[in-house]
Amino acid sequence: MLLPIYGGSPMVWNTSMLFFQVALLLGYTYAHLSQRLLGARWQPLVHILLVVAPLLALPMSLPGWSVEGGSAPVALWLLLVLTAVVGAPFTVLSTIGPLIQRWYSWAGLPRSKDPYFLYAASNVGSMLALLAYPFVIEPAADLEAQARWWALGYRVFVVLVVACVLVIRFRTSRAPAETPAESETAAEAVAEKITWRRRMRWLGLAFIPSSLMLGATTHISTDIAPVPLMWVVPLALYLATFIIAFGSKKHRWLRYMVTIAAISAALIPWTLYIIGPDFIGILLALTLVLVAGLACHGLLAKDRPDPRRLTEFFLIVSLGGAFGGAFNTLVAPVVFNWTAEFPLVVTSLALLPILLRKSDAPTRWALPGLAVSVKVFVLAGPLVLLAATIVLRLDASSFIPAALLVGIPWCVLAIRRPRMMAIGVALSTALLLWFRMPTDSIRERTFFGNYHVYMDGSGRRMFGHGSTVHGFQFTGGPLRTTPVAYFGRSGPFGDLFAAYGEHSSRVAIVGLGTGVMAAYGHKGQTMDFYEIDPVVLKIASNWFSYLSDSQADVNAIIGDGRLELEKVPDGSYGMIVLDAFTSDSVPPHLLTYEALQLYMRKLAPGGVLAFNVTNRSLDLAPMLAATARAAGLVSMTGTGAEDPQKIYYHSRWVAIARKDADLRPLRAKSWRWHAPPAGGPVWTDAHSSLFGVLDLG
Known part of the structure; x- marks a missing residue:
């Protein structure tokens, strides 16, 4: 529902995740305080009133003021919208996890003394529902139907909660009556004491996997698409680690996971930087989410307190998760001009072995000076390797053998010296951060993306967005004003502009980039660029000269292209160009049936829509062709x-x-144009699944 309003940015998902984590924190706070104040006899009854209240707000729908008017930060406005739409029902839903476990401990049922297995069961349900969304629910129903189903599901949930309350009331009614204060006092008398140091350890162990999961999500959705299919994979792995950690009675695997996570802290950040955002890089990021989650959540499960402290434990765990979301969503985009939070949090995994060992293991080496040499190697080995990589400019094919040659003995020696390993990893990450902040380039980071302007060594100024080069400009010579990259005169866009743009007094372009399409403008022509991110306009104006060099009258309109085009009189443009991609990610709301109908209203008779569908991961041409046919277009x-x-x-x-x-003028221009492929899905505002457009080749 939100993506059409907020430009399809992957940060919509991260901001939503932050909202859900904060709502979860509020729900866990209520669960903790209410069971302490009301006790087993009254708390379940009071909870029924809370569960029934959100029925008044269902089914969910967006309010008319959902579109941010430009006076508030986008992330904060989105949080406000989420609070109004789903705040009440989700906060109520979030309370049930710790409460059901606490009620179970009161009921005297099997395993009541250790009800944490129910937390694993809860996460199994969450993961099944999560995976069902892109594979079952989204393909089967539009958003309106989903809202109705959700409201029906919530009513079933209310019935199940009432059934649980009846069971608790029946089983606790046979116990001797006591006031909530007396019950809490008696429980505190036998409950284990929890130090603040232990609470901080819980907080940190919850923070790390939450932040890594969001970092991996940003990495994937930036380079593919900000749609649910891409979001569920890291979150499903995250939930799976909770299931395994809290579903295990014994944690024999924990030491191995902690070791692998610590070693990953040394290897993964630099490996991802060198090999780039290809399939292997995405697979490594997802593997890291799984390993780190198992290590951190395994340590949490192993250190879980007595059931009398259960709600406090989950309250702190939810607080750590919310801190992780806030760090990635609110803090990192302000503090860092690139996604530095991911390697920073990965580095913290090197501290996990210290939680398993009180001190470094004593050395068994007998030769004089060998112990010192080993410690020096553990401390400086990664730095030497990485320094050599920078100086020699090793690529992936050369770096991987060198990393194995140094990394294998380093791992063997480092795992027995966790403190030295943590220092070495911290130093190598500091080197990475320093290396990623060159003085000869410009980096900008906003809610909508990560931008990088740099010189490539051949006289070209490059504009990168995420992992994709969106354009460049020669800084001197006759090529300075020549359209380049995806927009060459001898390519498909050149054909399009020669057939339509040359004869149009007004052209609309959704997506600014470097502003290279302005090079096609001629005197007497107006070119309106629609750009959602003001920082992109600043980059195109300050670091590239296409806009200022253009002979056309160039206008820049800040805002989502689809929403801004709504305000333009019908029939205004002879040509409308859609090129508003985030890295390789596509904003689905710009490509739907409803969007095509809007564009056609704004298009003059005989005009054309032009879509840049160049993409490494998605084959959008069949989908656009099918959607056009459904709209009666060619x-x-x-x-x-x-x-x-x-x-x-x-x-x-x-x-x-x-x-x-x-289309005859285009067909006559070049042999490059042909009939579109058949068989694609039809995208609408209510249904835009990635199935059918994924390019697995």
């Missing part, structure tokens, strides 16, 4: 090849018009 697909000098990139475009006659 389409064609054009492909351009990369030239040897890489002035022009490989690109793929889709042209959509009202009728076949409107």
Whole structure:
């Protein structure tokens, strides 16, 4: 529901996760305080009133003021919208996890003295529901139907809670009556004491996996698409670690997971930096979420307190998770100009072995000076390897053998010296942070993405967004004003502009980038660029000259392209170009049936829509063709090849018009254009599943 309003940014998901973590914290706080103040006899009855209240707000729908008007930070406004729409029902839902476990401990049922196994069962249900969404629910129902189903499901939940309350009342009514204060006093008399140091350890162990899960989510959704299918994978792994940790009676695997997590702290950040955001990098990030979650949540489960302290334990765990979400969503984008939070939190995994050992293991080496040499190697080994990588400029094929040669003996020696290993890992991460902050480049980070402007050594100023180069400009010579990258005159976009743009007095372009399309503008022509992020406009104006060099009258409109186009009179543009991608991620709300209908209203007779569908992970051409057919429109697909000098990139475009006659100028321009592929899904605002557009080849 929210993605069409907030531009399809992956940060919508991270901000939503922060909201749910804070709501979970509120629910756990209520669970902790209410069971302490009301006790077994009255707390379940009072809880029924709380569970029934959200029925008044269902089914859920967005209020009219959901669109942020520009006067507040986007993340804070989104949090406000979430609070209004799902705050009450979700906070009530979040209370049931710790409360059911506490009620079970009161009921005197089997395993009542250790009800933590119910927490594992709860997370099994969460993971099954999570996986069911993209594979079952989203393909089967639109958003309106999903809201109705959700309201029905909540009513079933209310019935089940009432049934649990009746069981608790029946079983506790046979116990001697006592006041809540007397019950709590008696429980405190026998409950174990919990130090603040132990509470801080719980907090940190909950913080680390939460932050890593969100970091991996950002990494994946930035380079593929900000849709539920991409979000559920890290979250499902995160939930799986809770299931395994709290479902195990014995944790024989814990020491191995802690060791692997600590070693990963030394290897993963630099490996991800060197090999880049390919499939192996994504797989490593997901593996790290699993390993770190098992290590941290395993340590939490092993250190779980007596059931009388259960609600306090889960309150602190939820607080740590909320801190992790706040760090990634609110703090990191302000403090860092790139995603530095991911390697920083990975580094903290090197501290986990210290929690298993009170001190470094004594050395067994007998030769004089060998123990000192080993410690020096543990401390400086990664630094020497990484320094050599920087100086020699090793690529992935050279770095991996060198890393194995140094890394294997380092791991063997380091695992017995956790303190030295932690220091060595911290130093190597500090080197990475220093290396990632060169003085000859510009980095910007906002709610909508991570931007990087730099020189490539051949006279070109590059503009990177996430892991994708969105464009560049030659800083001198005749090529300075030449359209390059995906927009060359001898490519599909050149054909499109020659057939339509040259004869249009007004052109709309959704997505600014470097502003390279302004190079096509001519005198008497107006080019309106719609850009959701003001920082992109600042970059295009200050570091690239396409906008200022253009002969056309160039306007920049800040805001989501679809929402801003709604305000334009119908028939205003002879050509509308859609190129608003975040790295390789696509904003689905710009590609739907409803969006095409809007664009067509704003398009003049005989005009054309042009979509840049170049993508490493998604094949969008069949989907756009099918969606166009459903809207009664026609389409064609054009492909351009990369030239040897890489002035022009490989690109793929889709042209959509009202009728076949409107596409004749394009068909006559070049052999590059052909009939679109068949068989794609139809995307609507209520249904835009990635199944059918994933390019697995």
